[in-house]
Amino acid sequence: MSKINFYLLEYAFAYIVRNKNKNIFIVTVFTFLVALLSTVFFISTTVEYEMQKRISYAPDIVVTNYKAGVQSTADTKLLDQLLEIDGISSGRLRLEGDYDFKKENTHFHLIGVEPFEDQEDPFIQKILDAHELNGAEMLVSSSVKSIMHKAYYDKYFNFIKPDGELEKVAIKDSFDVGNRLDLQNLILIDKDALRKIFDYKSDEGSDVALAVANKNELDFITSKIRLLLPNAKVVSKDDLQLKYEKLFDFDSGIFLSLFVVAIFTFFIIIYDKANGLSSEEKREIGILKAIGWRVEDVLHAKFYEASIISFFSFIVGFLLAFVYVFILKAPLLGEIFMHENLLDIHTFELNAHIELSYTLLIFLLSVPVYIAATLIPSWRVATLDADEVMR
Secondary structure, X not given: OOOOOXXXXXXXXXXXXXXXXXXXXXXXXXXXXXXXXXXXXXXXXXXXXXHHHHHHHOOOEEEEOEEOOEEOOEEHHHHHHHXXXXXXXXXXXXXXXXXXXXXXXXXXEEEEEOOOOOOOOHHHHHHHHHOOOOOOEXXXXXXXXXXXXXXXXOOXXXXXXXXXXXXXXXXXXXXXXXXXXXXXXXXXXXXXXXXXXXXXXXXXXXXXXXXXXXXXXXXXXXXXXXXXXXXXXXXXXXXXXXXXXXHHHHHHHHHHHHHHHHHHHHHHXXXXXXXXXXXXXXXXXXXXXXXXXXXXXXXXXXXXHHHHHHHHHHHHHHHHHHHHHHHOOOOOHHHHHOOOOOOOHHHOOOOOOOOHHHHHHHHHHHHHHHHHHHHHHHHHHHOOOHHHHHO
16 A cells, blocks of 8 residues: 555545444544543653652752651751761751741741752752842742732741741742742742741751762661661652652552553454444445455555544544643542642642653554454455355
8 A cells, every 4th residue: 555545535434424323433432542541641651750850859868857756956966977977978957848827828838048059959949040149038939929919928028936026038039930839839048047937046957968979879878877866767769769659559550440441441342343344334345346346445445444533533532631631630530649748749730741652552552453453354355255245
């Protein structure tokens, strides 16, 4: 079939229109199955991609100090103690935490920053490179600015300290978080001002972030820290990766069930179609042979018929899944992956990330299979004598 025979293509299209009731049912089922399978892979691969990207921003090891089972502050003494461990290349005392704004029933996530301090997250680093904080100033996200504006805070904001006193901090500028919805409540604030808000001493922070020179030694160094500080919570990037994978594998199992059901249903339809043609279809092939059609002409016509139906259904199903996931943000099905207990996965915005390998898999499991299921019984009938077929 080096060239397209437009007469046969026209005949195939006319045949589809003549049998529209049967073909509408096939197209509907085909489109629904492709849309369902595409939705499954779109959601799973996009969320997994977002999770991996967020893990890449995390420090190699985070050490949180605990006293009597209650989270406490970390200090420079603890940082110096950790930096003495072989294999740790660098570390810093981080200063961040949540601030409840009860008036608007929300919370802000405050991160303390200072000049010339590098940030693990390139997005935050880009914001700081574009702005310079001096003294009691802060940069707020557009969402935070809107919330503060509702409470009539435009130039500054009054934080309530643990002792009940107010700490006035000027709002220097705002920034757009774009697709990073996990940062929609972010405030970047000078470290000295944040210590006053949290009532921390000058040598205290919320936790310690460490960098490991040899990533292959990450688990070994993490175990070493846990033995050294049995009361501390030590989380490595590998621990975070494992936790994500367990959660993701559990949710993927639910989607796998949908995938199996969809494939099983599709192949039942394929089996029924490949099992034989209706008497009307056989009679039509017999008439075509009687008026001079060759076997290859019949197969070409059936190939065009199956191709039109399968390609149309695949494209429509693919587009429906794209709209459902990336434009409508996958209501109902998307909630399967929206957990609130791991790095704010519920703030994921499902941005277009399509794995071509999965798209190819869906295509190969649907279009060629349907075409083959149409050609095989047609070939069996077309090889018989016209009078035998029509009898």
